[in-house]
Amino acid sequence: MRFLAPWPHLSVVSVIDILLVAVIIYEFLMLIRGTRAVPMLVGVAVLGLAFYFARVGELTTLNWLISTLIPYVVFALIVVFQSEIRHALARLGSRLTFSRTSSSEADAYDDIVLAANLFSQNQTGALIVIEREIGLRTYIESGVPLDARLSYDLLATIFRPSAPLHDGAVIVQEERIAAAACFLPLSMKPVLSTQMGTRHRAGIGITEETDAIAVIVSEETGAISLAVAGKIERDMTVEQLRERLSGLLKRYVGRSTLPTAIENGSEEARDLDSPPRASLPHNIDSELHSRSGSLDRDL
Numbered sequence: 040m041r042f043l044a045p046w047p048h049l050s051v052v053s054v055i056d057i058l059l060v061a062v063i064i065y066e067f068l069m070l071i072r073g074t075r076a077v078p079m080l081v082g083v084a085v086l087g088l089a090f091y092f093a094r095v096g097e098l099t100t101l102n103w104l105i106s107t108l109i110p111y112v113v114f115a116l117i118v119v120f121q122s123e124i125r126h127a128l129a130r131l132g133s134r135l136t137f138s139r140t141s142s143s144e145a146d147a148y149d150d151i152v153l154a155a156n157l158f159s160q161n162q163t164g165a166l167i168v169i170e171r172e173i174g175l176r177t178y179i180e181s182g183v184p185l186d187a188r189l190s191y192d193l194l195a196t197i198f199r200p201s202a203p204l205h206d207g208a209v210i211v212q213e214e215r216i217a218a219a220a221c222f223l224p225l226s227m228k229p230v231l232s233t234q235m236g237t238r239h240r241a242g243i244g245i246t247e248e249t250d251a252i253a254v255i256v257s258e259e260t261g262a263i264s265l266a267v268a269g270k271i272e273r274d275m276t277v278e279q280l281r282e283r284l285s286g287l288l289k290r291y292v293g294r295s296t297l298p299t300a301i302e303n304g305s306e307e308a309r310d311l312d313s314p315p316r317a318s319l320p321h322n323i324d325s326e327l328h329s330r331s332g333s334l335d336r337d338l
Contacts, residue, residue: 079119086112148284151211154194155256155263156277164258165198166208166238168223169288173249175217179210182221189214208241208253224248226269235271242266252287254280 086105093102117124151167158165168175183204187193189211197219198205207220226243235243242253247269255264255271264273265283272283 083112083116148189148211148214148288149281150189150191150194151254152277152281152284153191154198155254155280157191157195158198158256159261159263159277162258162261163198163200163256164205164238165194165254165256166223166242167194167254168208168210168221168242168245169252169254169284170210170212170217171250171252171288173251175210175212175245175249175251178208178221178223178245179212179218182207182210182218184218185216187216189216208245228269239264239266239271243269243271246270252284254284 089101090105090109092098093105148169151169154167155165157163168178193216194209196202197209197216204219208223209219210217210221223241224244224247225237225240226247228243231240231243236257236259238258239255242255242264243266245251246253246266250268253266255266256262257264262273263275263277263280264271265275265280266272267287275283
């Protein structure tokens with residue numbers, strides 16, 4: 040090859056080898072971008088530089104210490120980065136299988152808005168956490184694993200006051216409900232209002248440690264709140280929640296007919312001047328409660 044003439048020792052195989060290494064490094068950086076692994080890798084790089092300067096500067100004691108610790112550092116990194124490693128392998132597997140989310144899954148987050156409206160009308164406490172770049176595997180494993188498709192029906196069933204999974208948080212991971220009844224870290228900010236209970240502090244706490252989004256519905260007042268980056272937006276309307284989720288998730292969450300509240304077993308329809316949603320008939324709440332009631336009797 041003529042373009043390799045200035046570099047006589049560079050062959051086509053060497054070029055392919057360099058490109059493959061570059062691709063691997065790029066994909067690795069993309070996998071850890073925005074995660075807590077980045078500052079940890081900076082610390083590892085500092086240790087590597089210390090080892091290099093210890094060798095160059097002939098610092099015998101420091102060189103011996105680092106050489107002794109390096110074999111254990113490998114195992115320590117595996118333990119520290121276990122959640123990131125599992126998340127990276129899962130993403131790699133999904134890429135190799137060429138899986139793509141369907142259009143119905145892309146609109147699945149609208150069910151969170153519909154469920155929040157129902158919980159607000161019935162004053163049902165709820166905490167829904169949406170995973171983004173930083174994995175929530177640690178918190179998912181603290182709850183009851185579901186791995187079910189995200190839907191309004193399932194959210195309404197989980198947060199029924201008589202349901203065994205209504206205490207704790209629901210974690211949504213890539214348009215699927217990964218787990219329910221999950222334990223989350225509580226925010227310890229002293230400036231938070233005393234009116235905020237455990238549910239609100241847990242929603243703020245998870246957004247302080249990760250980049251997740253938390254949708255919170257108060258059991259006492261039915262107010263809808265949204266927590267992002269350790270900050271909470273309170274007393275939101277359904278439309279405001281829809282717009283904020285649309286912006287934060289970088290996707291369009293379209294308008295749809297909101298489910299109606301159930302009072303004393305009767306249904307009161309509300310016309311919100313929006314087109315009806317084919318997948319959510321108006322009598323879905325009554326059917327859901329009747330099914331849940333029959334399930335409780337069977338149990």
